[in-house]
Amino acid sequence: DSGVTQTPKHLITATGQRVTLRCSPRSGDLSVYWYQQSLDQGLQFLIQYYNGEERAKGNILERFSAQQFPDLHSELNLSSLELGDSALYFCASSPGTADTQYFGPGTRLTVL
């Protein structure tokens, strides 16, 4: 158990819908990262927040957005969902901005 929690574990929804994935970092960690792992793809970095501010951005679609709240938990919002958005979404956290990242259990999103 890494200490990073993610909810929900599984999510099944329809195309065009919007969902929110939630992540609580390890106690004391200020950075939160979001990753996507699609079928046949490696882990793709989406976005990083550090102490409430966006720090780094990957190839995150415009339909996706994220934020980190004052209590340091983070949410990833995915809207206008498409079939291709079906993937495993991981959250990770670390104390600073370039340290070892500790991964949560992931949320498996299925878009039908």
Place this chain on the structure above:
Amino acid sequence: ILNVEQSPQSLHVQEGDSTNFTCSFPSSNFYALHWYRWETAKSPEALFVMTLNGDEKKKGRISATLNTKEGYSYLYIKGSQPEDSATYLCASLGGTSYGKLTFGQGTILTVHP
């Protein structure tokens, strides 16, 4: 090298064999190299973070080396056990990338009893 590349893609060994795999990464603007182990149905687990050229890290039967000048890292497993079966991922962190890790596709290790 523009991306992070790992080889081989998969590896089957017998229990007790020693094995190693390679991670190649961009050597320019390098900051750190991470290794993770990812078991099926679990989340990636950090093994090592390496920053200095010539760095060697060890955790039990697993060790890793780093060559930042030529852009490669080796992961070694001595006396493989079935519980070592997993996907081993490396990820590169550039100097201006904050925490943006670029992952390789991984090496899938299967250790047969």
